[in-house]
Amino acid sequence: MKENNRISIDTVIENLISIHPLLKKSFSKAIRSKTNLNPGSLHVLGILNNHKVLSMSEIGCSLSMPKSHITGLVDKLIAENMVERLYDPKDRRIVNVHITEKGIADFNDMKQEISQDLRRKLEKLDADTLHVFSESSQHVKDILESIVQEQTEISITT
Amino acid sequence: MKENNRISIDTVIENLISIHPLLKKSFSKAIRSKTNLNPGSLHVLGILNNHKVLSMSEIGCSLSMPKSHITGLVDKLIAENMVERLYDPKDRRIVNVHITEKGIADFNDMKQEISQDLRRKLEKLDADTLHVFSESSQHVKDILESIVQEQTEISITT
DNA sequence: GAAAATAGTTATACTTTTGTAACCATTTTT
DNA sequence: AAAAATGGTTACAAAAGTATAACTATTTTC
Numbered sequence: 448m449k450e451n452n453r454i455s456i457d458t459v460i461e462n463l464i465s466i467h468p469l470l471k472k473s474f475s476k477a478i479r480s481k482t483n484l485n486p487g488s489l490h491v492l493g494i495l496n497n498h499k500v501l502s503m504s505e506i507g508c509s510l511s512m513p514k515s516h517i518t519g520l521v522d523k524l525i526a527e528n529m530v531e532r533l534y535d536p537k538d539r540r541i542v543n544v545h546i547t548e549k550g551i552a553d554f555n556d557m558k559q560e561i562s563q564d565l566r567r568k569l570e571k572l573d574a575d576t577l578h579v580f581s582e583s584s585q586h587v588k589d590i591l592e593s594i595v596q597e598q599t600e601i602s603i604t605t
Numbered sequence: 606m607k608e609n610n611r612i613s614i615d616t617v618i619e620n621l622i623s624i625h626p627l628l629k630k631s632f633s634k635a636i637r638s639k640t641n642l643n644p645g646s647l648h649v650l651g652i653l654n655n656h657k658v659l660s661m662s663e664i665g666c667s668l669s670m671p672k673s674h675i676t677g678l679v680d681k682l683i684a685e686n687m688v689e690r691l692y693d694p695k696d697r698r699i700v701n702v703h704i705t706e707k708g709i710a711d712f713n714d715m716k717q718e719i720s721q722d723l724r725r726k727l728e729k730l731d732a733d734t735l736h737v738f739s740e741s742s743q744h745v746k747d748i749l750e751s752i753v754q755e756q757t758e759i760s761i762t763t
Numbered sequence: 764g765a766a767a768a769t770a771g772t773t774a775t776a777c778t779t780t781t782g783t784a785a786c787c788a789t790t791t792t793t
Numbered sequence: 794a795a796a797a798a799t800g801g802t803t804a805c806a807a808a809a810g811t812a813t814a815a816c817t818a819t820t821t822t823c
Contacts, residue, residue, distance in 0.1 A: 455739040456727045460720045462742035465655075467632055468648045469749045470625045472669045479811080485779060490626045497623075503801060511630045513782070518802055540789045540800040562618040568752040569614045580748045581613040584620035586741035590734060591627045594726040637781080643809060661771060671812070676772055698770040698819045 463591075473565050481560040484527070487512070488520045489557065492529055492546065496554045500545040502535075529553055621749075631723050639718040642685070645670070646678045647715065650687055653704040654712045660693075661700050687711055 478486050487510075494509050495501060503521070507514045521544055524530040529550030535541035546554075569577065636644050645668075652667050653659060661679070665672045679702055682688040687708030693699035704712075727735065 452728075452732055452735055455732075455735045456724060458739045459727060459735070459742050460716070460723060462739075462746040463628060463631070463723070464651070464716060464720070465746050466624070466742070466749060467628045468651065468668065469746075469753050470621060470628065471648075473621070473749075473753055474625055475810095476669055479778095487780075490629075493622070493626065504799090510626065511634055512780090514801060515783085515803080516781075538790070538800085542801065558618070558622060562622070565618060565621070565752075566614060569617060570610075572748070572752070574610055574613075576748060577610055577613045577617070579744055581616045581620075583741035583744035583748075584617050584624070586737055587745050588620040588623050588627075590730070590738045590741075591624060591631075594723075594730070595627050595631055634781095637808095645810070662769090670810085672771060673773080673813085674811075696770085696820070700771065 474561055477561040477564065481563075482557045484523065484557070485520075487516070488523045491517065491520045492524055492550060492554050495530060495544060495546040496551060500533075500543050503542050503544065506544065524550065527553070632719055635719040635722065639721075640715045642681065642715070643678075645674070646681045649675065649678045650682055650704065650708060650712050653688060653702060654709060658691075658701050658703040661702065664702065682708070685711070 475486065478484070478489055482489060484492070490510055491506055494506065498505075501509070503514055503517050506512075506521070507517045510517075512520075521530060521532070525532065527550075528547060530544050530546050533543045533545060535543055569580075572580065633644060636642070636647055640647065642650070648668055649664055652664065656663075659667070661672055661675050664670075664679070665675045668675075670678075679688060679690070682702075683690065686705060688702050688704050691701045691703060693701055727738075730738065
């Protein structure tokens with residue numbers, strides 16, 4: 448039983464290492480050509496689309512980026528009116544970034560644009576394969592989120 | 606039925622867009638800190654580990670990078686004796702890059718290093734979840750490979 | 764055999780990402 | 794109230810990724 452687990456872990460790692468460049472290939476180029484945001488800002492917008500409000504530090508932890516980098520990325524999003532800075536009245540050091548209605552709408556539009564090529568390819572799959580893909584990707588997303596998200600507690604100081 | 610497909614496609618795209626930054630977070634930092642290769646060279650080594658031999662153009666297509674960039678990445682791998690250039694006797698314009706024994710061994714070592722943190726987290730999962738993760742990630746990898754790999758035919762001219 | 768196409772390299776400029784360190788404002792600790 | 798800790802910002806340097814264009818060497822095409 449313990450042995451089974453080790454094999455499963457190895458399989459998962461092999462698969463994730465293979466999936467990584469495939470996703471990079473599928474999205475990175477489209478992000479550049481079809482949006483006026485850089486990938487970093489788009490990722491920030493993405494997690495704000497999920498959480499709606501996060502402090503600068505929380506964003507940094509979620510994306511494993513130093514806070515100093517987040518500042519610039521958020522500035523870009525503010526320039527596009529996609530997010531807003533809100534100073535926390537309870538602790539005025541904290542900057543809570545929250546996504547605007549425009550930000551939510553723009554993010555959905557950009558998702559459409561970015562995934563156009565992928566969508567066309569998915570449309571060619573047969574219903575069964577598509578169903579398996581849908582279920583499997585949901586599992587991978589959920590489990591990965593649950594184990595990677597732990598790191599949010601770790602503080603990045605710089 | 607057609608409606609079901611559309612929903613599945615949307616689900617897949619949503620999930621992949623969420624998985625992308627999670628994998629980036631899990632691997633990118635580890636690649637920098639635990640190897641002396643840049644991520645680009647590692648990805649090249651990764652696909653050579655799968656295919657064993659590829660021409661410069663094929664590598665470029667597989668990773669959606671211009672050939673001019675591949676040259677530098679392969680140069681680094683050659684400097685580490687992980688791959689070799691072989692001039693095709695049938696068509697002397699073509700450079701076939703093939704992975705060496707050292708390259709295969711190094712790649713496996715680096716995979717270990719890079720995935721250490723992830724492995725520790727996976728070890729905390731219960732056997733059932735791990736099993737689901739293993740199966741699901743295999744499906745995602747296989748399907749994604751089958752649909753993304755098509756692009757290998759598209760030639761990148763620059 | 765000349766012209767066009769192909770495979771790869773070199774060079775250059777630019778953007779993005781990453782890593783530090785110093786710094787300010789606010790809050791917490793003592 | 795002074796010292797330490799925390800949350801963010803600013804500034805700077807280095808590494809990596811991206812996009813082009815010009816170029817050489819071969820092969821194909823006509």
